[in-house]
Amino acid sequence: MPIFSFLLFVFVSSFTPGPNNFLAMTYAKQYGLKRSITFCLGVAFGFFIITSLCSFFNIVLINILPLIEFLLKILGVAYMLYLALNILSSKG
Numbered sequence: 001m002p003i004f005s006f007l008l009f010v011f012v013s014s015f016t017p018g019p020n021n022f023l024a025m026t027y028a029k030q031y032g033l034k035r036s037i038t039f040c041l042g043v044a045f046g047f048f049i050i051t052s053l054c055s056f057f058n059i060v061l062i063n064i065l066p067l068i069e070f071l072l073k074i075l076g077v078a079y080m081l082y083l084a085l086n087i088l089s090s091k092g
Contacts, residue, residue, distance in 0.1 A: 006051075006055065010047075020047075023039075024036060024039055024040050024043060027039050
């Protein structure tokens with residue numbers, strides 16, 4: 001994954017409306033801007049941790065998928081055959 005695209009996604013999604021932004025707005029309204037800074041820093045740190053974990057597991061998946069690709073194809077074919085047999089044997 002190109003790093004620029006990932007960073008652009010992180011930047012844009014951190015400013016889009018969501019539960020964290022609405023909660024920060026409510027917290028700032030009730031307790032003031034200075035007291036809500038720690039909440040906003042916590043949200044930013046949590047977002048950083050989540051995006052870092054997603055990046056790590058994407059790298060792990062990129063390395064593992066070629067090893068299990070054939071097995072996944074076999075499982076996919078078996079599931080498609082199972083669905084086809086269920087459709088053929090249905091009374092409706």
